[in-house]
Amino acid sequence: MINHIDVGTVLKRSVCDLYSNLVTRPTGAAVRIGIEHHLDEIGDKALAILDFSHVGLLDFSCADEIVAKLLLQYVSVDLPRREVYFVFYGISDSHMEAIETVLERHNLALVTQLADGAAQLVGNVDGDQRRAWDTIGRLGNAGAVDVADATGMGYDRAAQMLETLWQRRLVIRQESGYVAIRGGIGLRTSPPAIGESAAVNPAVSGVEVS
Amino acid sequence: MTTIINVPQSLDDQSFEQIFAQVAPLPPEEKILIDARRTRWASPFGFTALLSLAQTRLERPALAVPETEETASYWSRASFFNYAESLYEISGKVPRRGRSENSVLLEVTPINGTEDVHTVVENIQHRAQAILQEKLHLEASVTMRFTMVLSEICQNVIEHAGCGGWVSVHAYKFQQRLGRWVVVISVCDAGMGFRKSLELAQGARINGGWDDGKALEETVIRGATRFRDPGRGQGLAGVRKFTGKWEGMMSVRSGTARIAIIPEWGQGLPLSEGLPFFPGAQVQITIPERIGQP
Numbered sequence: 425m426i427n428h429i430d431v432g433t434v435l436k437r438s439v440c441d442l443y444s445n446l447v448t449r450p451t452g453a454a455v456r457i458g459i460e461h462h463l464d465e466i467g468d469k470a471l472a473i474l475d476f477s478h479v480g481l482l483d484f485s486c487a488d489e490i491v492a493k494l495l496l497q498y499v500s501v502d503l504p505r506r507e508v509y510f511v512f513y514g515i516s517d518s519h520m521e522a523i524e525t526v527l528e529r530h531n532l533a534l535v536t537q538l539a540d541g542a543a544q545l546v547g548n549v550d551g552d553q554r555r556a557w558d559t560i561g562r563l564g565n566a567g568a569v570d571v572a573d574a575t576g577m578g579y580d581r582a583a584q585m586l587e588t589l590w591q592r593r594l595v596i597r598q599e600s601g602y603v604a605i606r607g608g609i610g611l612r613t614s615p616p617a618i619g620e621s622a623a624v625n626p627a628v629s630g631v632e633v634s
Numbered sequence: 635m636t637t638i639i640n641v642p643q644s645l646d647d648q649s650f651e652q653i654f655a656q657v658a659p660l661p662p663e664e665k666i667l668i669d670a671r672r673t674r675w676a677s678p679f680g681f682t683a684l685l686s687l688a689q690t691r692l693e694r695p696a697l698a699v700p701e702t703e704e705t706a707s708y709w710s711r712a713s714f715f716n717y718a719e720s721l722y723e724i725s726g727k728v729p730r731r732g733r734s735e736n737s738v739l740l741e742v743t744p745i746n747g748t749e750d751v752h753t754v755v756e757n758i759q760h761r762a763q764a765i766l767q768e769k770l771h772l773e774a775s776v777t778m779r780f781t782m783v784l785s786e787i788c789q790n791v792i793e794h795a796g797c798g799g800w801v802s803v804h805a806y807k808f809q810q811r812l813g814r815w816v817v818v819i820s821v822c823d824a825g826m827g828f829r830k831s832l833e834l835a836q837g838a839r840i841n842g843g844w845d846d847g848k849a850l851e852e853t854v855i856r857g858a859t860r861f862r863d864p865g866r867g868q869g870l871a872g873v874r875k876f877t878g879k880w881e882g883m884m885s886v887r888s889g890t891a892r893i894a895i896i897p898e899w900g901q902g903l904p905l906s907e908g909l910p911f912f913p914g915a916q917v918q919i920t921i922p923e924r925i926g927q928p
Contacts, residue, residue: 444756445755445785481782484782485786493865622825
């Protein structure tokens with residue numbers, strides 16, 4: 425199941441009906457808590473699409489409160505809160521500037537989905553991690569042997585990169601191998617309301633997380 | 635006894651130093667009269683700093699409004715008198731507000747809480763879009779970044795001043811210094827200032843030679859903050875980045891020092907120390923009309 429969270433709706437419900445801009449730390453904290461409450465209801469393993477389509481402005485403070493502090497809870501190498509993967513959707517150029525700044529500050533990375541459905545890796549990622557991520561994206565579902573063959577990396581290095589990407593929640597780990605993260609939201613005619621779950625289109629995501 | 639404080643004919647961040655110099659030696663309980671009768675023009679800094687100045691006085695100060703109707707009318711359309719009337723004893727004719735001024739992107743607005751930042755951001759977007767594109771020839775996408783900068787500076791007041799502040803944004807032709815249109819953001823408060831804010835968290839670690847200039851370097855240049863949260867301090871860094879990209883000028887005055895990011899067209903020193911003391915922080919961002927590609 426994919427869980428679609430309209431961040432603009434969370435803002436209106438958590439802070440004020442009239443707001444469409446994510447500005448100030450208290451606003452960001454309130455929205456993050458709203459998102460966390462929703463994530464608490466969706467099980468131990470989930471893929472959440474955070475949809476920023478209806479958000480006007482995202483400033484640095486809010487990006488730090490919402491994006492960075494949310495990711496930090498779920499990508500902890502030691503004890504992640506739960507196995508939740510995120511796809512950031514509807515990110516504008518100005519959103520991206522704030523998001524990239526906070527990702528750099530916290531050494532984080534995330535997956536965005538562009539309007540055409542393509543996924544993009546954003547944030548602090550080294551060259552081998554990016555090559556491994558690109559390969560998984562191209563192959564859809566692959567293991568260390570496939571990545572090593574496709575990239576020319578040694579097997580051990582490829583295995584290490586995939587494990588790192590999984591720990592950072594940038595690929596999904598399953599028994600059959602590692603799977604690219606895709607939202608599939610671009611295939612919908614209208615976004616579901618907050619809390620509504622949308623079935624994954626395997627052609628887009630290649631995975632079911634439930 | 636009332637001390638008369640003379641306001642320069644043209645009131646901006648530079649000429650306001652004359653007012654700071656006149657007020658700094660006076661005890662806060664002394665009555666002052668801000669004499670703006672001969673003032674012909676004021677920048678957003680002039681408006682917001684005048685309001686902050688009134689907040690530093692224990693005895694309610696007096697203000698003699700500009701005698702020129704055109705000037706007084708402009709001050710009125712910038713909403714200066716809306717707030718000055720509650721802080722000053724006003725003498726002279728205050729014109730009715732009338733139609734809004736095209737060059738005023740954001741009238742004088744108080745910043746007391748996060749809801750005020752939301753209001754500022756919601757209010758400025760439409761007007762900023764038109765001015766930034768038509769007068770400053772900036773891309774449409776810059777409007778969002780410009781508003782981000784405004785939001786971050788306003789938040790500084792809430793988080794660091796310990797009291798409310800004021801914001802105003804105008805666009806005008808910077809004829810003498812630049813010969814181009816500029817948009818100017820000014821945010822002023824009379825709160826605790828950068829030095830005291832940092833001392834709240836780092837008091838024990840602060841060594842000798844610590845002063846307002848060092849505090850400004852730490853916060854504005856190095857992104858230091860009194861909060862332990864590693865995500866803090868990104869706002870002013872983002873403001874600096876935006877200002878640099880668009881060849882803008884940024885100055886932050888606090889206590890007895892002012893630090894400035896100065897572009898090629900700008901004047902002034904990167905760090906000025908030993909200025910007349912004024913509490914709080916006073917920030918000005920100037921973004922010039924674009925000529926050529928960034």
